[in-house]
Amino acid sequence: MLWVDKYRPKTLDKMIVHDDIAQHLKKLVTEQDCPHLLFYGPSGSGKKTLIMAVLRQMYGASAEKVKIENKTWKVDAGSRTLDLELTTLSSTNHVEINPSEAGFQDRYVVQEIIKEMAKNRPIDAKGKKGYKVLVLNEVDKLSREAQHSLRRTMEKYSASCRLILCCNSSSKVTEAVRSRCLNVRINAPTEEQIVKVLEFIGKKENLQLPPGFAARIAVQSNRSLRRAVLLFETCRVQQYPFTSIQAIPPMDWEQYVSEIASDIMQEQSPKRLFMVRGKLYELLINCIPPEIILKRLLSELLKKLDAELKHEVCHWAAYYEHRMRLGQKAIFHIEAFVAKFMSIYKAFLIATFG
Amino acid sequence: MAPLIQSTQPWVEKYRPRQVKDVAHQDEVIRVLTNTLETTSCPHMLFYGPPGTGKTTTALAICHQLFGPELYKSRVLELNASDDRGINVVRTKIKDFAAVAVGTRGRQGGYPCPPYKIIILDEADSMTEDAQNALRRTMETYSKVTRFIFICNYISRIIEPLASRCAKFRFKPLSDDIMTNRILHICTEEGLNLDPEALATLSSISQGDLRRAITYLQSAARLFGSTISDKELISVSGVIPQAVVQALFAACKSGDFDLANKEVNNVIAEGYPVSQMFLQLMEVIVEANDITDEQKARICSKLGEADKCLIDGADEYLQLLDVASNTMRALCNMPQEFSYT
Numbered sequence: 001m002l003w004v005d006k007y008r009p010k011t012l013d014k015m016i017v018h019d020d021i022a023q024h025l026k027k028l029v030t031e032q033d034c035p036h037l038l039f040y041g042p043s044g045s046g047k048k049t050l051i052m053a054v055l056r057q058m059y060g061a062s063a064e065k066v067k068i069e070n071k072t073w074k075v076d077a078g079s080r081t082l083d084l085e086l087t088t089l090s091s092t093n094h095v096e097i098n099p100s101e102a103g104f105q106d107r108y109v110v111q112e113i114i115k116e117m118a119k120n121r122p123i124d125a126k127g128k129k130g131y132k133v134l135v136l137n138e139v140d141k142l143s144r145e146a147q148h149s150l151r152r153t154m155e156k157y158s159a160s161c162r163l164i165l166c167c168n169s170s171s172k173v174t175e176a177v178r179s180r181c182l183n184v185r186i187n188a189p190t191e192e193q194i195v196k197v198l199e200f201i202g203k204k205e206n207l208q209l210p211p212g213f214a215a216r217i218a219v220q221s222n223r224s225l226r227r228a229v230l231l232f233e234t235c236r237v238q239q240y241p242f243t244s245i246q247a248i249p250p251m252d253w254e255q256y257v258s259e260i261a262s263d264i265m266q267e268q269s270p271k272r273l274f275m276v277r278g279k280l281y282e283l284l285i286n287c288i289p290p291e292i293i294l295k296r297l298l299s300e301l302l303k304k305l306d307a308e309l310k311h312e313v314c315h316w317a318a319y320y321e322h323r324m325r326l327g328q329k330a331i332f333h334i335e336a337f338v339a340k341f342m343s344i345y346k347a348f349l350i351a352t353f354g
Numbered sequence: 355m356a357p358l359i360q361s362t363q364p365w366v367e368k369y370r371p372r373q374v375k376d377v378a379h380q381d382e383v384i385r386v387l388t389n390t391l392e393t394t395s396c397p398h399m400l401f402y403g404p405p406g407t408g409k410t411t412t413a414l415a416i417c418h419q420l421f422g423p424e425l426y427k428s429r430v431l432e433l434n435a436s437d438d439r440g441i442n443v444v445r446t447k448i449k450d451f452a453a454v455a456v457g458t459r460g461r462q463g464g465y466p467c468p469p470y471k472i473i474i475l476d477e478a479d480s481m482t483e484d485a486q487n488a489l490r491r492t493m494e495t496y497s498k499v500t501r502f503i504f505i506c507n508y509i510s511r512i513i514e515p516l517a518s519r520c521a522k523f524r525f526k527p528l529s530d531d532i533m534t535n536r537i538l539h540i541c542t543e544e545g546l547n548l549d550p551e552a553l554a555t556l557s558s559i560s561q562g563d564l565r566r567a568i569t570y571l572q573s574a575a576r577l578f579g580s581t582i583s584d585k586e587l588i589s590v591s592g593v594i595p596q597a598v599v600q601a602l603f604a605a606c607k608s609g610d611f612d613l614a615n616k617e618v619n620n621v622i623a624e625g626y627p628v629s630q631m632f633l634q635l636m637e638v639i640v641e642a643n644d645i646t647d648e649q650k651a652r653i654c655s656k657l658g659e660a661d662k663c664l665i666d667g668a669d670e671y672l673q674l675l676d677v678a679s680n681t682m683r684a685l686c687n688m689p690q691e692f693s694y695t
Binding site: 024025027028035040041042045169170171172178179182183185186187188223291294295298302307308309310311312314315317318319321322325326340343344345347348351 | 566569573576577578579589590591592610611615622623624625626627628629630660663664666667668669670671672673675676679680682683688692693694695
C-alpha cells in the first residue's frame with residue numbers, strides 16, 4: 001500500500017493539516033443537518049481526504065466499503081435516447097461520480113443520477129439520516145448547462161440527497177451553484193505543515209530523518225501534500241538510511257520539460273522547433289495535461305530569462321493557453337508558444353549582441 | 355430524520371418581508387404600491403435593480419396582500435429562470451393562464467381580491483428575445499384579466515416594446531445602516547453574537563446585497579456557531595483578505611517580476627478564486643490616489659480581458675500572472691507594446 005493511502009487520515013479527528021476546518025465540519029455534521037457543501041482548493045491540499053472523513057462521520061465505517069461499478073444509464077433526451085456509461089464509486093449511503101467524464105452530455109448525468117438516488121431513498125426510522133450523499137468531482141469542468149440544471153436539481157431534491165461538490169477553482173463554478181452551498185476553501189498546506197506530516201510518517205515507519213531532509217522535500221513538493229508523501233516514499237525506496245545530501249529526484253516529465261526548455265534556449269530555428277515538437281508529442285502521449293506542460297515550460301523558461309523578457313513571455317503563455325481552451329488540438333498551441341518564444345528570444349539576442 | 359430537514363429553512367426565506375410596507379429602503383416603490391393596494395388598480399410592472407434589493411420580495415408580498423392565501427394559488431403564476439421559459443412555454447403555459455377569466459367577487463376575508471390575475475416573470479432578462487416578443491401581444495390581448503410583473507437585473511436586456519408597456523420601478527442598493535438594522539434584527543432572533551467590526555465587514559463584503567449578507571451570516575453561523583468574528587465571515591464568503599490583495603499590489607509596484615510571481619503562486623496555493631482576486635484588485639487600483647488615470651485605464655482593460663479568458667476556462671495561474679505583469683508594467687511606466695514581438 002502506498003504511503004499516500006496508508007497514512008490518509010480516516011476520521012476528522014485525525015487530521016494533521018486543516019484540523020480547524022475538520023473540527024468545524026465535525027460540529028456541522030453531528031449537531032445539525034448538513035447543507036450542500038462545496039470544497040475548493042489546489043490539488044494535493046486534502047479535499048478528498050476531508051470529504052471521505054465527513055462521509056465517515058455521517059455514516060460510520062460503512063462509508064468506506066465502496067464498490068466500483070461501470071453503470072450505463074438510458075437517458076431520454078428529447079427526441080432520442082442516449083446511452084451513457086460512467087464509472088461510479090458507491091457505498092450504501094453515498095455515490096461518487098466524475099460527471100465531466102461524460103463530456104458534453106454531462107447535463108443528463110447530473111439530472112439522471114440525482115433523480116435515481118432520490119427515488120431509492122434509504123428508509124430508516126431509527127434516527128439514521130434519511131438522505132444519501134452524492135459526491136461530484138471536478139465540478140469546474142462541468143459545462144454551463146450542466147451547472148444550471150444542477151442548481152434546480154439541488155433545490156428540488158434537497159430533502160432526499162445532499163451534494164458534496166469538489167473542484168479546483170471556484171471561479172469556474174457559477175455563482176448560482178456557489179450561493180446554494182456552504183463554501184469551504186481548502187488551502188494548500190504550508191511547508192511547515194508538510195514537514196510535520198512527513199515527520200509523523202517517518203516516526204510511524206521507524207525511519208531516521210536527517211535534519212533538513214523533510215524540509216527539502218517540502219520545498220520540492222510545491223506545497224502539494226500528495227506529492228510530498230510520494231517523493232518521500234520514492235526517496236525511501238532509492239536509498240535508506242537517508243543522508244542529508246541525498247538528491248530528491250524530480251518527476252520524469254518535469255525533467256523532460258526542463259530539457260525542452262534548454263533546447264529552446266540553445267537554438268532558435270525551424271529545425272529545433274521540429275525536434276521540440278517530437279518531445280512535446282512524447283509528453284502528450286504519456287497523458288500529461290497540456291496546460292500543465294505549458295505552465296511548467298513557462299516556469300522553466302522564466303528561470304533563465306532577463307526581467308524585461310519575462311513580461312512578454314508570460315503574456316504569450318497566457319494568450320496561447322487561452323487559445324488552447326478554445327481550440328481542439330493542444331499541440332498546435334504549445335508549439336505556437338514555443339515558436340513565439342523563439343522569435344522573441346532571437347530578436348532579443350540580435351538587439352543585445354548584434 | 356424529517357424534522358431536522360425542516361429546521362434548515364434558509365434564513366433568506368425565513369426573514370423575507372411578508373408585507374409591502376416592510377420592504378426596506380425603496381420608498382417610492384412602496385408609496386406607489388400601497389396606493390395600488392388601496393385602489394386595487396394595478397398596471398403592468400417592471401422591477402429592476404441589483405440583486406438582493408427586494409424585487410422578488412416586493413412582487414410576492416403585493417400578490418399575497420392582494421389575494422390572500424386562499425386565492426393566491428389560482429391567481430398568481432410565478433416563473434423564474436430555472437423553469438423552462440422558451441417560446442413554447444410563453445405560447446402555451448403563459449397564454450393559457452392569462453386567458454382564463456376570473457370572477458369579480460370583490461373583497462374576501464380582508465383581502466381586496468381584484469378581478470385579475472398576476473403573472474410574475476422573475477429574472478426576465480434571461481428570457482430569449484423571441485420569447486419576449488411573443489409576450490407583447492399576449493400582454494395586450496389579456497390586459498383585462500391579467501397583469502404582468504417583470505423582474506430583472508438589467509433593464510437593457512428587456513426589449514423596448516415590453517418595457518414601454520410597463521410602469522418601471524428602480525430598486526436602489528441598500529444603504530449600510532438599513533442593512534445593519536436588518537442583520538441585527540436577524541441576529542437577535544437567532545441568538546447570534548456579532549461584534550461591530552464583524553457587522554461592518556459583513557455589510558462591506560455584501561455590497562448592498564441583503565440576500566448575500568444573510569446567506570453569509572447563515573453559513574458562518576452553521577460552521578462556527580453563535581459567535582462570529584469578521585475573519586470567519588470573510589472565510590465563508592470567499593472574499594480575499596485585503597492583506598493578500600495588498601501584497602500582490604505592492605509586489606506589482608515594486609517592479610520585481612520574481613516577487614510578483616511568488617505572490618501569484620501564493621494566491622493560487624491558498625486556493626483563492628482568481629475572478630474574485632480580479633474584482634478586488636480592480637477596487638484597489640481604482641481607489642488608489644498615486645496612480646495616473648492612464649495607468650488605471652491600462653490595468654483595467656487588461657483585467658477585463660483576463661476575466662473573459664477565465665470565463666472561457668483559461669488557466670487561473672497564467673491569467674493572474676499575465677495581469678500582474680501587465681499591472682507592473684503600467685505602474686512602472688514601462689511601454690505598453692512589447693519590444694521584441
